[in-house]
């Protein structure tokens with residue numbers, strides 16, 4: 001699927017081909033995969049009803065393309081390198097043959113547990129090889145995996161299990177994250193007390209600590225895996241059968257289950273992986289994202305394995321045991337391509353250049369970033385001190401919904417410009433529109449970023465609620481997929497993503513709906529109303545700032561703030577914990593009662609002189625109080 005684009009001219013040529021005759025373009029790419037039956041039609045689509053089909057009529061199994069297709073030629077090549085959280089512990093390498101066998105054995109375990117094609121299986125696990133193996137086993141047996149990031153709370157886990165109607169849950173006894181122990185199984189037990197669907201849980205023993213096992217429901221992985229056969233015939237899937245559900249936050253309260261399907265997602269992740277990173281056989285690719293996010297699905301698991309690559313999986317965090325851990329891992333495993341988030345770069349940058357200088361990182365040839373806009377300073381630091389000015393940086397813009405990279409440079413092939421994701425990949429047709437949905441064609445302008453033509457990896461629906469998919473993504477600007485981002489396009493046609501234009505905040509590359517956090521806060525009996533906004537944060541990109549109108553009945557304010565934080569942690573997880581909570585008596589509202597978030601964002605950022613006209617507010621008098629409160633919060637912290 002590597003297009004063998006070697007320079008900017010050939011990129012432009014391929015790009016033109018891909019939009020002039022998309023079906024022909026994708027047919028050539030798709031024919032390089034292993035199909036049980038070829039498609040009847042490449043693409044059919046309707047953005048109004050959101051009825052999108054790619055490679056309709058085809059039969060396949062994505063794991064035959066991740067595993068079987070590479071055997072026996074790549075039997076002894078390393079598929080996964082696993083680096084444990086504790087630096088002293090041995091790492092693990094699995095060859096393509098070993099990975100194949102373990103996936104097959106796991107399929108037999110799933111079968112014994114009653115899992116069939118179409119069943120939903122929830123994976124709530126730390127970054128251990130068994131997570132990746134379980135993902136592939138689900139795909140091979142035709143079950144729909146839904147991975148829930150290990151940083152989510154029991155409540156958030158239960159909500160996702162129920163929405164997807166999962167039958168089986170796979171977890172571990174626990175895991176270490178930095179110095180802390182995360183009791184995975186205990187969190188699962190709490191979640192299952194709230195949820196009805198799960199019939200069985202499969203528990204992989206990772207820490208070796210004692211954990212409660214419920215008879216009849218909980219089964220040990222190491223017991224069930226005994227004597228399972230090392231072959232399992234991949235279930236034939238229709239091109240448009242669901243492959244997985246992944247929950248993501250939007251501007252409304254409840255997270256949405258984004259659904260990706262088998263064939264299109266496969267073609268898209270392999271195609272984008274090979275072209276953006278310019279992966280060459282034998283290279284070690286390291287994506288530092290957790291499999292619980294889309295980046296971990298597409299570029300730690302599927303994209304690399306579909307390409308026969310060696311993918312590195314790291315259980316730990318960048319700052320444990322100290323802030324040189326990433327550089328140590330790059331040296332230890334001679335990583336060639338490193339793909340991480342701007343937030344990680346900024347946090348490591350704060351520790352200076354002496355740490356990376358101590359490690360031999362000559363193996364690096366390509367660097368990537370994902371998840372949020374990268375600021376110029378972080379880009380330069382990454383380029384100078386990690387890539388030593390030798391390595392191109394690909395700033396990759398995409399979303400959970402897009403399945404894979406949409407706008408990005410092709411490493412070393414297309415020109416790069418710091419803070420610009422740059423050009424659309426072949427097959428991607430972006431368009432900037434104004435608030436009325438009218439296309440903006442002038443060079444050097446900002447607009448709402450939309451996509452006007454389908455691409456194989458796009459979402460097909462939101463699980464259990466197709467109407468919500470139509471409303472959220474395809475109705476703001478009829479006939480277009482709306483990304484929720486604003487972007488700038490320069491005179492050369494390069495895109496810079498400015499960030500979200502909806503009520504979504506991006507904290508360390510993770511997405512939260514402000515409404516979702518507000519809903520959690522409002523559960524507190526003393527909270528009357530709340531408004532959550534993002535504010536600029538040096539490391540996290542955006543921090544979480546909550547204004548809460550509270551009931552003033554002899555309550556200790558410090559205690560209340562503490563309880564509200566705990567509530568958010570309980571409802572969503574530590575990752576969504578507000579940085580600041582300001583207790584207030586009123587929020588700026590329009591005459592129709594709508595909260596003026598724009599003003600709240602400016603106050604949270606301390607940009608008092610950019611509030612604009614506040615005279616039309618219903619309650620302009622509250623502004624002074626809000627400013628005072630913000631000032632004292634900032635000085636007291």
Ligand code: WT7
Nearest residue numbers: 370371372373395396397398399400497500511
């Ligand atoms: C949102 C999607 C893509 C996988 C990780 C996040 C922001 C993503 C970039 C980038 C500027 C970016 C956008 C997007 N975003 N990549 N390279 N430059 N912004 O996936 O949780 O679905 O979030 O992340 O705002 O809409 P996600």
